[in-house]
Amino acid sequence: MKRILVTGAAGQIGSDLIVYLRDRYGKNNVLATDIREPAEEIKEEGPWEKLDVTDASNINRIIEDYEIDTIYHLAAILSARGEKNPQLAFKVNILGTYNVLEAGVKYELERIIIPSSIAVFGPETPKDNTPNETVLRPTTMYGITKVTGELLGNYYFKRFGVDVRGVRFPGIISWKTLPGGGTTDYAVEMFYYAVQGKKYTCFLREDTYLPMMYMPDAIRALVELAEAPVEKLKHHTDFNLSAMSFCPKELEKEIKKYIPEFEVEYKPDYRQEIADSWPRSIDDSAAREEWGWKPQYDLPLMVKDMLHNIGKKFGKDIV
Numbered sequence: 669m670k671r672i673l674v675t676g677a678a679g680q681i682g683s684d685l686i687v688y689l690r691d692r693y694g695k696n697n698v699l700a701t702d703i704r705e706p707a708e709e710i711k712e713e714g715p716w717e718k719l720d721v722t723d724a725s726n727i728n729r730i731i732e733d734y735e736i737d738t739i740y741h742l743a744a745i746l747s748a749r750g751e752k753n754p755q756l757a758f759k760v761n762i763l764g765t766y767n768v769l770e771a772g773v774k775y776e777l778e779r780i781i782i783p784s785s786i787a788v789f790g791p792e793t794p795k796d797n798t799p800n801e802t803v804l805r806p807t808t809m810y811g812i813t814k815v816t817g818e819l820l821g822n823y824y825f826k827r828f829g830v831d832v833r834g835v836r837f838p839g840i841i842s843w844k845t846l847p848g849g850g851t852t853d854y855a856v857e858m859f860y861y862a863v864q865g866k867k868y869t870c871f872l873r874e875d876t877y878l879p880m881m882y883m884p885d886a887i888r889a890l891v892e893l894a895e896a897p898v899e900k901l902k903h904h905t906d907f908n909l910s911a912m913s914f915c916p917k918e919l920e921k922e923i924k925k926y927i928p929e930f931e932v933e934y935k936p937d938y939r940q941e942i943a944d945s946w947p948r949s950i951d952d953s954a955a956r957e958e959w960g961w962k963p964q965y966d967l968p969l970m971v972k973d974m975l976h977n978i979g980k981k982f983g984k985d986i987v
Contacts, residue, residue, distance in 0.1 A: 669738040669778060669894065672698045673730065675721050675768070676742030678706035681783070681837075681886060683845040685740060688887045690714050699734050702743070707845075719743075721764030727771050737778040740890065741768045747787050747810040748939050749849030754809035761813035769820055772830040781894050782834045784818050784906060786879055787811035787851075791945050798947035800908045800954045807945050821905035833893050834905040838879030838913075838950060840886050841970060843977040851942045852878055854916060858932065859971075862923050863978045863986065867931040874917035874934045877948040881911040882965040882973070889961060896959035903954055910950035911963035912970070922971045926986055 672689055676682045677700035686706070689698045690713065700710050701719035710716060715734070719726055721743045730736065743764055750757030765782060772780050789798060790805040804815050821832035839852025846856065854870050861868035881889075889909055920932045955961035965973070972987050979986035 671734055671736050672738045673736045674740045675701050678702035678704050679742060679848055680842055680845045682742045684883050684887050686710050721767060722759055724767040727767050731771055731775050739768055740781045746848055746850040747808050747942055748851050750810035751808055757809045757813060762816055765817045769824045773828045779894055780832045781890055782817055782821055784814045784834045784836045786836055786838050786946050788815045789947055795948045797949050797951045799951050808942055818905045825904050831898060832905055835889055835893060835907045835909040838881050838910055840881055840883055842883035843974050851939045855880060855919060858919055859974050859978050862927045862930040863982055869933045869935050870916050871937045871939050872916055872943050873936050875915050876943050877913050877915045878943060878946060879910050879913050879950045882970040885911050885963045885965050893959055901958050907955040908950050908952040909955055910952040912967050913949040914967050922967055926975050
């Protein structure tokens with residue numbers, strides 16, 4: 669991996685991944701792209717281009733201009749936003765992925781990383797310790813597009829020899845960039861309200877358990893999978909990934925250890941039905957066995973780090 673393209677670089681994961689990759693491979697070797705402009709630090713510290721992933725000709729031009737050999741394809745419409753505009757989610761998530769995969773064939777790219785999600789699971793999927801091989805029958809457009817992406821990636825690997833890899837991310841928690849329309853967004857919003865001394869209204873029931881992951885673990889997982897020897901991989905685009913599972917009430921209690929006056933009210937909305945279709949916990953033994961995956965953050969460590977960093981944003985010394 670010498671010249672890397674990241675799509676969706678202005679998003680929650682992309683904003684952190686760009687910094688990590690530039691530190692690892694060199695600032696000028698990692699191109700950030702998105703349909704919207706990223707943070708100034710991303711634009712100033714390395715190459716940046718505007719890119720609509722539904723435009724195949726622009727993807728091809730960028731690959732040629734920058735001599736790209738690796739793509740981290742993060743551009744996507746997430747679950748809650750996707751239910752508000754399923755047509756856009758279909759277009760961006762499926763056509764965008766197809767365009768990237770076709771470019772992989774045309775330019776014989778070294779590697780393509782396409783994250784998937786626990787949204788691929790549905791009501792018929794086992795809820796606890798969800799296995800890697802199981803029923804994939806999602807009830808959201810986002811989930812449908814992610815299943816499609818997994819299947820397309822495996823097809824392009826077997827049919828055309830394109831080295832496509834991906835993980836099924838749980839909910840991702842980060843202090844740097846606010847989330848962009850996912851069902852697990854409460855787990856970031858709660859911190860910001862607590863630090864600002866505001867009461868938070870949670871859109872999920874207090875007992876809704878979902879798999880979660882802190883951003884440093886998520887970024888490390890993507891890069892570790894990308895760098896793993898292909899001969900060790902039995903799976904390719906559909907690795908279950910997990911770090912912790914908790915419910916909103918447990919997160920509230922952990923935050924209150926540092927901010928005792930924090931208040932949360934629970935008023936479930938349409939996102940509750942989406943959350944109820946997802947697993948409560950994940951079996952990620954395939955990732956652990958095939959490329960040595962191991963998370964570093966649990967709930968207490970994550971909460972402490974989140975409050976420290978968000979507190980700094982607001983000039984408060986919380987932790």
